[in-house]
Amino acid sequence: MKKQRVYARYTIEASLLLGKLIRWHRKKLKISLENLSDRACISRTTLRKIERGEVTCEIGLVFEVATLVGIKLFEADYGTLKAQNERVEDKIALLPKSIQPQEKDLEDDF
Amino acid sequence: MKKQRVYARYTIEASLLLGKLIRWHRKKLKISLENLSDRACISRTTLRKIERGEVTCEIGLVFEVATLVGIKLFEADYGTLKAQNERVEDKIALLPKSIQPQEKDLEDDF
C-alpha cells in the first residue's frame, strides 16, 4: 500500500528535462552508462532512473551526475552560484524571521 | 558506519541555492513553514531540510515545493519545459544508441 504521492506536471517535466539533458551530455561525451555511474559512485540502476527523470531520486545524486557531464545549473558556474547564495541570504535577512499568522484562507488557491 | 558520500562543491552550492530560494519565496509570500509543508504534503522536518539545501532530499519533493512558491526551473514555464524536452529527445535520437568502447583512460580527468 504505497503512499501514492502526486506531483505537479511542472515538477515532472522539469525532472524529466534534467534527466534527458544528462543522457544527452553523456552520449555526447561518449561515456557509457556504467562508466558514468562508476565515476559518480552510484549504481547503474540509479543512473538509469536519473536519466529517465524519475522524481524519487536524491537531488544530490542528480546534481552530481549533471555536474560530472558538465551541465550548468542555474546557468551559473561555481563562483556565480556562491555569489547568488550570498545575495539570496541577504534578501532573506531583510524579511521578518517569523511569519505572522495569516487571516484564514485568504488565498486557498495560489 | 555510514557510506560517507562525497559531493562536488558545485553540487552542494547548487542545492544550497535552490533551498535558499525556496525559503525566500516562502517568506515573501508570508507562508509559514508548516503551512507550506502541509500544502506540499510533506513533513515540516523534510521542508526544513529542503530549505537548508540538504543534498539527500528527493528531487521530486524539492521541485514540488519550488513549484508551489512559484520558482521557475530552467527559467521556463510548463510549455517551454515540454518543448525543450522534445528538442533534447530529438538530439539524443541523432546520437548512437550505444556507446562504443573507448580506448583506455584517454580522459581520466574531465
Add this chain to the structure above:
DNA sequence: TATTTTTTACCATTATAATGTCCATATGTA
C-alpha cells in the same frame, strides 16, 4: 554473421530518507 559491449529490465536486500513527536527557543503581536 559472430562476437563483444551496452543497454534495459527485474527483484530481494540493504541503506537511508521521510515521518511524527516532543521540547526548547525565538519571534511578532496585543
Add this chain to the structure above:
DNA sequence: TACATATGGACATTATAATGGTAAAAAATA
C-alpha cells in the same frame, strides 16, 4: 510584559530509495 505562534533541533520509527546481482535484448564492430 504576556500570549500565541513560528522556528529549530533531536530522535526512534517507518517508508522507500539505492544497491548489486542475474538475465535478456539491442547495438556496434570485426
